[in-house]
Amino acid sequence: MSAETLATVTLVVPDYDAGTEFYVGKLGFELIEDVALGDGKRWVVVGLAGGARLLLAKAANDAQAAAIGNQTGGRVSFFLETDNFAETHARFMAAGVEFLEEPRHEVYGIVAVFSDPFGNRWDLLERKETR
Known part of the structure; x- marks a missing residue:
């Protein structure tokens, strides 16, 4: 039986270089x-080693441009998991990544929402072990 993997997801951006x-x-x-x-x-x-990839697609028309940053209707679009929330959060803050909230503890782990410069919302997440 064959095995499939979701490997790449398209993300519409205003400019290839800005996305990169x-x-x-x-x-x-x-x-x-x-x-x-x-x-x-x-x-x-x-992409990240061993993880899913993003195809950065430059908007080719007005309809695509209108979808930039709102491809999931204002919801968090992507979930970036880390094994060290504090370290990754500090690195992102130092790089100028815009967090929309302070880190919070949930039953599933530590999480904070950040935004890319195009308006897409991301969760930075360190999951708790659930054994």
């Missing part, structure tokens, strides 16, 4: 691919 600057420069993602496709289009993939 934030995800690689501030969050520490790896630039996995950046291939020119012609006519100003690029295949830009960022």
Whole structure:
């Protein structure tokens, strides 16, 4: 039987370089691919080792541009898990990442919502062991 993996998710951004600057420069993602496709289009993939990847897709029309930062209707779009919340939170703060709240303790772990420069909301999350 075959095995499938959700490997890459598209994230619409206003500009490839702005997307790369934030995800690689501030969050520490790896630039996995950046291939020119012609006519100003690029295949830009960022991600973390062993994790899912984001295809940064430059908005090509007004409808796509209108969706930037609101691709999930204002809800948290992405969940970035860490094994050391305090360290990752401090690193992101030092890099200028905008947190929308103070860290809070929930039954599932420590969490704080941050925003990328395009308006997408992310959870930074350290999960509790649930054994």
